Amino acid sequence: MVTSRFTRPKGSDGESSPNLYVANCGPAVGLSFDKIESVFSTFGNMRGVYPADESGTRVIVSYLEESSAQAALKALSGHPCKDLGGRVLHIRYSILRPASQVQVNDSVPVYLVASDLKIPGIYLVHDFITSKEEEKLLAAVDNRPWKRLAKRRVQHYGYEFLYETRNVDTKQYLGELPSFVLPILEKISSFPNFVAAGYDTLDQLTVNEYPHGAGLSPHIDTHSAFEGLIFSLSLAGPCIMEFRRYSQGTWLPPLTTSNDVTEEDNDHCSNFTRRIIFLPPRSMLLLSGEARYAWHHYIPHHKVDMVGDNIIRRNSRRVSFTFRKVRAGPCCCDYPQYCDSQR
Ligand SMILES: O=C(O)CCC(=O)C(=O)O
Ligand SMILES: [Fe+2]
Structure with missing residues (x-):
């Protein structure tokens, strides 16, 4: 199973980063990774979209540039997103966990x-x-x-x-x-x-x-x-x-x-x-x-x-x-x- 290296920030704001933690968004609510990427890529060049955890409702959207993440967060967080089925996304900056904290449990077939x-x-x-x-x-x-x-x-x-x-x-x-x-x-x-x-x-x-x-x-x-x-x-x-x-x-x-x-x-x-x-x-x-x-x-x-x-x-x-x-x-x-x- 997937364990992301990116986590939900603990504080209310979280420090700025090129990675966003996006809740209420993912395959379990009918939004494919491709669809999510197509919407978020309008704000800048992307590294990719990844599951944040196994819920299917939380994803990590990762950009090359911090400014792209800032623009996406400002434009999409907290109100209905018509290109993503009208869902209200909850977006925060995401932090990268040290590799040592990542559970290596995603190799079980x-x-x-x-x-x-x-x-x-x-x-x-x-x-x-x-x-x-x-x-x-x-x-x-x-x-x-x-x-x-x-x-x-x-x-x-x-x-x-x-x-x-x-x-x-x-x-x-x-x-x-x-x-x-x-x-x-x-x-x-x-x-x-x-x-x-x-x-x-x-x-x-x-x-x-x-x-x-x-x-x-x-x-x-x-x-x-x-x-x-x-x-x-x-x-x-x-x-x-x-x-x-x-x-x-x-x-x-x-x-x-x-x-x-x-x-x-x-x-x-x-x-x-x-x-x-x-x-x-x-x-x-x-x-x-x-x-x-x-x-x-x-x-x-x-x-x-x-x-x-x-x-x-x-x-x-x-x-x-x-x-x-x-x-x-x-x-x-x-x-x-x-x-x-x-x-
Ligand atoms: O839902 C199942 O298939 C398993 C149920 C079970 O393990 C149990 O009732 O003890
Ligand atoms: Fe049982």
């Missing part, structure tokens, strides 16, 4: 195929369902009540999932999974790597609805809560999912976050291996074995994702159906450092 991740136990099936089936599933959950969390909405079936303890309330059986997911369960039972041995039916479903750009904190689904296979169906919009293997065992954000990610909370522990996959709508992800027990999964809080050279804009929402089986006894997995049953 985003894979389309699970086997490229080289994480044992991850499988991704594209087009697991048809667009018609997707529409039906979305209509079905939109007819049911949502529970609002800080940054997304959820529905639970089978058993309630408690975000405070990251576990299920096994005493509160909510009944069988709803009939609208039966065709999905049917297909899952013929999943290429569905190992039936000792594994009955999936009995817990969490439906997550992420609004545009929302993500999910890095986490491992609690070992003691769920068995070893986790199926997650993506609907309505794409996202990327990052997998992290922390060298010091588990790392968890504070328990009150409902797994709602904040930009600050995800880099406290920098000692981890990262792999990233693109999840298109209608794809089914299976986490099993090492992938399920030892790797954190994480959906970054982005409005756009860079997939190779392509800028993929997140949709107005993404809805996922996560199917799991509630565990009856303690977990005896081979990864005790990540296992709440074995700590």
